[in-house]
Amino acid sequence: MAEKILEVSDLQVSYLSSRKTPFEKKKRIQVLKDVSFSMEKGEILGLVGESGSGKTTLARAILGMIPYEGTITKNAQRAQMVFQDPYGSLNPARKVSWILEEPLRLKGGLSKDERKEKVIAMLSRVGLDEKFMDRYPRQLSGGQRQRVCIAGALMLEPSLLIADEPVSALDVTIQAQILELFQKIHEEMGLSILFISHDLRVVYQMCDRILIMQHGQIMESGTVEEVYFHHKSEYTGKLLDAAGIEVD
Numbered sequence: 001m002a003e004k005i006l007e008v009s010d011l012q013v014s015y016l017s018s019r020k021t022p023f024e025k026k027k028r029i030q031v032l033k034d035v036s037f038s039m040e041k042g043e044i045l046g047l048v049g050e051s052g053s054g055k056t057t058l059a060r061a062i063l064g065m066i067p068y069e070g071t072i073t074k075n076a077q078r079a080q081m082v083f084q085d086p087y088g089s090l091n092p093a094r095k096v097s098w099i100l101e102e103p104l105r106l107k108g109g110l111s112k113d114e115r116k117e118k119v120i121a122m123l124s125r126v127g128l129d130e131k132f133m134d135r136y137p138r139q140l141s142g143g144q145r146q147r148v149c150i151a152g153a154l155m156l157e158p159s160l161l162i163a164d165e166p167v168s169a170l171d172v173t174i175q176a177q178i179l180e181l182f183q184k185i186h187e188e189m190g191l192s193i194l195f196i197s198h199d200l201r202v203v204y205q206m207c208d209r210i211l212i213m214q215h216g217q218i219m220e221s222g223t224v225e226e227v228y229f230h231h232k233s234e235y236t237g238k239l240l241d242a243a244g245i246e247v248d
Contacts, residue, residue, distance in 0.1 A: 003041040004038050005076050006160060007038045008070070009072075011058070012030070014031060015029055030216060031216050032058060032068070032216045032217075037218060045193070046206065046207035046209065048197060048239065050239075059164050059196060074160065078160070079162065080153040080160075082163045086142055086145035090145060094136070095135060096133050103155045104156075122154060146166065147181065154189070157189070160191075160192045160193075163195050166195075179206060204245075210228075214235050219235050220235075228245065
């Protein structure tokens, strides 16, 4: 039996709505409802759904960034996240070298020279030259910024990486390059990746299994072939049709 790196059981996330007037009573809004699934070590699991379906909320709950009810068990040394927007994910006032060294500084145990060596090695792993160390985020293209974001997420060598719409802010050519990079680091580092996207074509290329989410619930799950060609959910069929994917 394959080892589980992540197990989620009966996950619930809700929040109180803001009041439009001082006399209005706040309402509790349920964002995630009874979400349960597991993820195997070393796999790329796709999480698909329309905007507002609860995908990012689920990712934040897994990372412990928001309160939740239910059970989340991570059999991972570390979990890190790559966010959608490479423009808003990097400190504009700091050079790339500082950004990538910061997780190592906080962890401690390494000299300045050792930290620099690790930064250079990680830049190489994500396809960037050593010269990028002295650049500010504003001096980088969108694809280069996302490579730096990926490098930052990998600096502490996590065993679980959550990628939240990591290519949606990039043009098509750069998207393909970043997807190839994810597959490369997955193979080289043995990473488990939770790949969040609304793009079914991208997920088909990237993932071993898929979860389909709607209104905070998992509507369907299975291998790529099962979900794309033998789906049971009407919602899944609508997503496939909207993406222009022929499944007959």
